Amino acid sequence: xxxxxxxxxxxxxxxxxxxxxxxxxxxxxxxxxxxxxxxxxxxxxxxxxxxxxxxxxxxxxxxxxxxxxxxxxxxxxxxxxxxxxxxxxxxxxxxxxxxxxxxxxxxxxxxxxxxxxxxxxxxxxxxxxxxxxxxxxxxxxxxxxxxxxxxxxxxxxxxxxxxxxxxxxxxxxxxxxxxxxxxxxxxxxxxxxxxxxxxxxxxxxxxxxxxxxxxxxxxxxxxxxxxxxxxxxxxxxxxxxxxxxxxxxxxxxxxxxxxxxxxxxxxxxxxxxxxxxxxxxxxxxxxxxxxxxxxxxxxxxxxxxxxxxxxxxxxxxxxxxxxxxxxxxxxxxxxxxxxxxxxxxxxxxxxxxxxxxxxxxxxxxxxxxxxxxxxxxxxxxxxxxxxxxxxxxxxxxxxxxxxxxxxxxxxxxxxxxxxxxxxxxxxxxxxxxxxxxxxxxxxxxxxxxxxxxxxxxxxxxxxxxxxxxxxxxxxxxxxxxxxxxxxxxxxxxxxxxxxxxxxxxxxxxxxxxxxxxxxxxxxxxxxxxxxxxxxxxxxxxxxxxxxxxxxxxxxxxxxxxxxxxxxxxxxxxxxxxxxxxxxxxxxxxxxxxxxxxxxxxxxxxxxxxxxxxxxxxxxxxxxxxxxxxxxxxxxxxxxxxxxxxxxxxxxxxxxxxxxxxxxxx
RNA sequence: GCCGCUUUAGCUCAGCUGGUAGAGCAACCGCCUUGUAAGCGGUAGGUCGUUGGUUCGAAUCCGACAAGCGGCACCA
Numbered sequence: 001x002x003x004x005x006x007x008x009x010x011x012x013x014x015x016x017x018x019x020x021x022x023x024x025x026x027x028x029x030x031x032x033x034x035x036x037x038x039x040x041x042x043x044x045x046x047x048x049x050x051x052x053x054x055x056x057x058x059x060x061x062x063x064x065x066x067x068x069x070x071x072x073x074x075x076x077x078x079x080x081x082x083x084x085x086x087x088x089x090x091x092x093x094x095x096x097x098x099x100x101x102x103x104x105x106x107x108x109x110x111x112x113x114x115x116x117x118x119x120x121x122x123x124x125x126x127x128x129x130x131x132x133x134x135x136x137x138x139x140x141x142x143x144x145x146x147x148x149x150x151x152x153x154x155x156x157x158x159x160x161x162x163x164x165x166x167x168x169x170x171x172x173x174x175x176x177x178x179x180x181x182x183x184x185x186x187x188x189x190x191x192x193x194x195x196x197x198x199x200x201x202x203x204x205x206x207x208x209x210x211x212x213x214x215x216x217x218x219x220x221x222x223x224x225x226x227x228x229x230x231x232x233x234x235x236x237x238x239x240x241x242x243x244x245x246x247x248x249x250x251x252x253x254x255x256x257x258x259x260x261x262x263x264x265x266x267x268x269x270x271x272x273x274x275x276x277x278x279x280x281x282x283x284x285x286x287x288x289x290x291x292x293x294x295x296x297x298x299x300x301x302x303x304x305x306x307x308x309x310x311x312x313x314x315x316x317x318x319x320x321x322x323x324x325x326x327x328x329x330x331x332x333x334x335x336x337x338x339x340x341x342x343x344x345x346x347x348x349x350x351x352x353x354x355x356x357x358x359x360x361x362x363x364x365x366x367x368x369x370x371x372x373x374x375x376x377x378x379x380x381x382x383x384x385x386x387x388x389x390x391x392x393x394x395x396x397x398x399x400x401x402x403x404x405x406x407x408x409x410x411x412x413x414x415x416x417x418x419x420x421x422x423x424x425x426x427x428x429x430x431x432x433x434x435x436x437x438x439x440x441x442x443x444x445x446x447x448x449x450x451x452x453x454x455x456x457x458x459x460x461x462x463x464x465x466x467x468x469x470x471x472x473x474x475x476x477x478x479x480x481x482x483x484x485x486x487x488x489x490x491x492x493x494x495x496x497x498x499x500x501x502x503x504x505x506x507x508x509x510x511x512x513x514x515x516x517x518x519x520x521x522x523x524x525x526x527x528x529x530x531x532x533x534x535x536x537x538x539x540x541x542x543x544x545x546x547x548x549x550x551x552x553x554x555x556x557x558x559x560x561x562x563x564x565x566x567x568x569x570x571x572x573x574x575x576x577x578x579x580x581x582x583x584x585x586x587x588x589x590x591x592x593x594x595x596x597x598x599x600x601x602x603x604x605x606x607x608x609x610x611x612x613x614x615x616x617x618x619x620x621x622x623x624x625x626x627x628x629x630x631x632x633x634x635x636x637x638x639x640x641x642x643x644x645x646x647x648x649x650x651x652x653x654x655x656x657x658x659x660x661x662x663x664x665x
Numbered sequence: 666g667c668c669g670c671u672u673u674a675g676c677u678c679a680g681c682u683g684g685u686a687g688a689g690c691a692a693c694c695g696c697c698u699u700g701u702a703a704g705c706g707g708u709a710g711g712u713c714g715u716u717g718g719u720u721c722g723a724a725u726c727c728g729a730c731a732a733g734c735g736g737c738a739c740c741a
Contacts, residue, residue, distance in 0.1 A: 107736095116668055119735095209736030210668025217738045221668055224736070256676080265714080265732045320741055353741065387666050387739055388732090396740075486741070574698040601698075609702035623700060635701065642701070 006057040017054070024050045024193070027062050038062040039192055040074055047073075049141055049190040065231055072231060076101035078139070078192050079129075079203050079229040084108045085183045086128035087117075087225070096185060097160040097213065097222055104239060105203070105228035109211050111160055116223035122205040125225070129203070136196025137180035141189060143173045149186065160213065161186055201233040204240070246500060251552035252393040258557055258565065258615060261394070269391045269398030271545055276565035279594065280548055283563050285379060287431070287660050288403050288541070295424045297377040297405055302357030304381065308347040314356040315518055317349075325350040325383045354380035355512075355537060358406040359519040362533070367523040372533060373409035373417055379544075380404045394549030401544045407536040408521070411457070414511065414534055418465035418492070421509050425494060425540050426469065429507075431661035433554060436497040438477025439466050442484035449488050449514050458511040459490045466492065488514040494540075498554040506547060509538040557615045558637060562660045564594070569616050570632075571598040571607040573623035580627035584620060584647060591655040612637060618654060 004016040007026055015026060023041030027034045027050070040063040041048050047063070047070055063070045080099035087094055087110055099108030110117070117125075144152075146168055153162035165186060168174060177191055178184045192198065205227045213219035230236045247253075255261050260277030263270070273281060292299065305327065311317040316324065328345040351357065358376045367374070381401045390396050409417050422439075429437050441462050444455045466472045477495065485491055494507030512535040516522075522530040541547040551563070561567055568588060572581045578599050588595040598607050604621060611619050621633040621642070632650045634643045645653070656664075 118669060207735055208669055211737045212667080215738075217667075221737080223668070226736075263733090268732060316741070323739090323741080355741095384740080389666065389668095389737080390739060391733090488741095571701090573700050576698080603697095603699055603704060604701055605699090606703055607701085612702055619701080621701065625700085633701080640701080 005054050007054065008057075008059040010061050020053050022051050022053050023048070023060055023062060026060060034062060034064075037064040039064060039071060039197055040190055042070075047190055049139075049193070051193050052141055052190070068231070072229075073101055074190065074192055075198055075202070075231055076106040076229045078195065078198055079227060080106035080108050081139075081177065081179065081185055081187070081191070082129045082132050082195055082198065083125065083205070083225060083227060084110070084185060085132055085179050086125050088183065089132075090125060090128055093157075095158050095160055098164075101229075102226075105206070105226065105230075107224050107226040109213070109222040109224045111213075111220065112223045116210065117208045117225055119208060122208070122225070126203075126205050129205075130200045132179070133195045133198050133200045135180070136194050137182075138178075138194045139191040140178040141191070142176050142178060142184075144176055146170065146172050146174055149174050149176065153186075199230075199232050202231060202236045203227055203229040204236060242500070246502075249500070249553045249556045250393075251395075251549040254552050254557040255394070257613075260552070260565065263393070268388075269386065269396075271394060271397060271399070277548070279565045280551070280559070280563050281544055283660065284541075284544065284548065284551075287562075287662060288379075288428070290660075290662055291424065291428055292377050292405070295375075295420065297375040299377045299379075300358065300361055302354060302361070302378060302380070303351070305348045305350055306357070308349055310356060310360075311349050313519060314359075314515065316352065316356070320352060321349075323385050324352050325385055350383040351380070352382055352384045354378050354382065354402065354404045355406055355515060355535070356519060359515060359521050359535070362408055362521050363519070367408075367533075369410060369523055369525045369531075372523060373407050373413050374533075375405055375407045377405035378402075394545045394552075397543075397545050400546065403539055403541045403544065403547075405538055407538065408516075408523075408533040409536065410525075410531075411534060414458075414461045414536075415464050415468075417536060418462060418509060419468050421536070421538055422465060422469045422471075422492075425507050428540050429494075429496065432551065433560065434496040434498070438479075438495045438497070438503070439469070439471050440477070440479045440481055440493045440495065441466070442481045442486075442491045442493060444485050444490060445483050445487060447487060448485070454513060455490065458513075461511070462490055462492050462509075486510055488512050496550070498550065499556070502553075504550050506542040506550070507538075507540045508542070509536055511535070512537055558617070559615075561617055561654075561658045564615075564617050566596055566614070566616050567594045567658055568618040568620055568654060569596050569598050569607075569611045570620045570622060571604065571611065573604045573621065575599070575601070576624055577622045577627045580630075581622050584622060584632060587647060587651050588620075588654065591651045593651075593654050593658055608635065620650065 003019055005019060005021065007015045007017050009015065015029065017026060023043065024035070024038065027038040038050055041050050042061040042063060043054065043058050065071045080101065083106065084096045084099055087108070088096065091113060093113035095111035097109045097111060099106065146165060150162050150165045153165060165174060174186060175189055176184050177187045177189060179195060205225060207226050209224045209226065210221045211224040213222055228236065228239055230239060255277065258276060259274050260280065261274055262272045264272065289299065307329070308317060308326070311324070326347050326349045328341045329348045330341060330345045358378070361376060362374065379401055381399065383399050386396060386398055391398070407417050429435070441459070443459060448455070463472070466478070472478045489511040491508050491510035493505050495503045495505050497503050513532065516532045516535050521533055523533055525531045551559070570581050570584045570588070572578055581597055581599060585595050585597045598611070600607070608619060615637060617637045619635045621635060626632055630647050631644055632647055634645055634650055
């Protein structure tokens with residue numbers, strides 16, 4: 001006996017539809033325009049296939065391309081399926097595994113039959129994908145019994161799919177999607193009604209890569225194909241343009257163009273800072289020192305190399321030895337080539353972190369509760385033997401310098417110390433041009449040290465401190481990340497958003513009760529007994545190397561004046577102003593400006609172009625007129641207009657502008 | 666560490682199926698004294714990442730190693 005279903009629409013109206021009807025039928029009933037535009041449905045809030053029948057009364061919102069987030073998600077998911085179908089058509093014997101949508105497209109992981117895919121395969125696969133789209137194959141949902149599906153996967157030689165299906169609960173109904181009648185994949189859906197709903201000009205396969213089955217290094221390596229996918233060609237082109245723009249900001253490229261630093265094979269993973277790059281480094285470091293001094297930190301410097309026994313005691317040896325640089329504590333025998341290590345050599349290691357050394361400083365002498373909080377800061381140069389595949393320009397290096405500090409405090413000082421840190425960090429980030437940042441709290445992981453009580457109060461202390469900043473709302477990007485904390489403590493993470501919307505985790509603060517225990521740090525409290533201090537590990541920039549890399553990309557090399565490697569160039573038009581130009585340079589130098597002179601026998605056009613390309617913020621052009629009137633023609637980077645100023649005015653102005661943010665009046 | 670790709674002049678790159686290398690920019694020299702994003706001419710510069718092999722002959726084909734790039738895994 002057939003019943004009518006009540007389908008409520010967003011405008012409040014209710015349509016009665018016969019049993020077995022679908023959202024597509026509703027769209028058709030409303031009008032042909034909508035029927036054409038509708039690509040999926042939200043049924044009782046859930047995104048569904050437009051062709052999937054209602055199972056009862058429901059609320060319905062039809063999804064069109066205007067619902068961009070949903071539409072993109074559907075399109076990308078479909079592209080992934082079309083990719084998989086194309087690959088299996090072209091490369092029979094390839095197994096399919098897993099293929100989700102991503103932030104800008106999709107990927108699919110395959111177990112190739114004989115060889116992994118290469119870039120050269122991509123155009124061929126793209127062509128096959130376009131053929132499948134052009135064929136406008138219906139995407140049909142079907143529900144299978146779990147065991148029947150496992151049997152089918154096994155029969156087809158799809159061992160990864162079979163393994164996956166076998167992990168779903170017994171008796172569960174599993175949805176699969178057919179593309180036409182030839183190809184199917186196990187998938188939760190939803191999908192568009194047919195492949196022809198995709199724009200064949202709106203996707204591009206971008207790269208191939210290896211990827212481990214289920215993301216685990218111990219599993220077989222699969223061959224992943226990435227693509228970017230959009231609703232139309234215009235969106236795709238805009239995305240490709242954004243990628244090009246991002247590539248122009250690449251700190252490795254700009255670093256070379258501006259002669260800031262280099263890396264080379266013989267010291268891979270360690271930075272050669274050139275004079276111009278190190279100027280940035282020094283300016284940043286000097287700025288941080290002033291901020292830390294003002295915030296009550298005491299700077300220290302600790303050994304680069306310590307005895308292995310020390311690292312054993314701190315726990316690093318056991319846990320991180322494979323990423324530490326270890327050296328024998330022996331004088332090498334210079335009669336032979338290379339260092340000779342005897343069997344009973346004692347071992348030392350380059351420090352991968354500064355914290356144990358700071359505890360050792362804390363332990364010198366007897367500390368009283370009156371000494372707390374004690375904030376020990378270090379521009380700590382650390383070495384970590386990173387996996388070679390992880391190295392990346394300045395962003396991931398083997399030798400780096402942390403803006404590190406450890407705060408030793410009592411439990412009742414904890415919230416205040418975290419709050420102070422948040423305040424300091426807020427000022428620093430804003431000074432450096434990052435007003436937009438988010439705080440996240442990484443909570444206790446499964447495997448951890450310490451009591452539940454410790455975790456309770458340390459997590460709560462962090463929540464309380466962040467609450468005081470007012471940034472503990474989703475609009476600020478606040479999030480709690482279950483399971484992501486360090487094994488000894490929860491941590492706050494600070495994520496910057498850069499000029500083109502990318503995020504970078506830089507700052508962090510974490511509580512630690514384990515290390516003071518291991519290294520036996522204590523203070524004498526008011527009750528006359530010894531107590532363990534709490535140790536806060538914290539960094540604002542993270543590492544100088546990486547942070548400067550982020551600054552380069554954020555500013556695309558066009559640094560604020562106080563960080564610019566060369567702040568001004570004085571360029572002459574013809575040689576009769578050489579003497580005056582030298583005078584201008586001397587005055588600027590005396591005012592503390594990093595200035596260079598350009599007296600070369602070149603056209604002014606050439607000089608202006610070269611220094612503009614070199615991202616010099618100020619070009620001061622002087623010719624006969626300026627020399628006679630003791631003025632300069634100031635041209636700012638990126639501007640056509642010039643300002644004509646007296647020399648004194650120009651010097652005073654640049655001197656003021658070049659002050660670091662904390663010294664500006 | 667794993668998968669794929671790459672490595673030629675200071676930089677960016679060309680060099681087809683093997684016959685010992687080429688352009689633009691930069692550098693240097695000369696001419697031009699020039700008013701706001703590339704003036705003109707010339708010279709010099711490379712044991713083609715390293716190392717084995719195939720071959721009469723290797724930048725080119727094959728192997729190993731290294732570094733770099735894109736991902737994966739890792740990131741105390």
